Amino acid sequence: MNTDQIVKSWKDQDYVHALSAAERALVPENPVGLTELSDEDLMGVNGGNNTTIIVATIIITITVTL
Numbered sequence: 001m002n003t004d005q006i007v008k009s010w011k012d013q014d015y016v017h018a019l020s021a022a023e024r025a026l027v028p029e030n031p032v033g034l035t036e037l038s039d040e041d042l043m044g045v046n047g048g049n050n051t052t053i054i055v056a057t058i059i060i061t062i063t064v065t066l
Contacts, residue, residue: 006028009024009027010030
């Protein structure tokens with residue numbers, strides 16, 4: 001398996017599924033590690049589950065004296 005095929009297998013899940021079992025066995029671990037996060041992991045990201053909306057209203061009254 002050449003370098004281009006290995007990199008493509010790391011990036012393209014459809015490509016990996018099209019490989020034979022023997023070809024998939026030749027693909028080394030992705031050096032980057034995990035490339036997808038679960039929904040649970042995403043909810044733990046700072047701000048991922050923050051649904052608070054803050055609305056501020058400012059009223060300015062101007063009095064004119066003649």
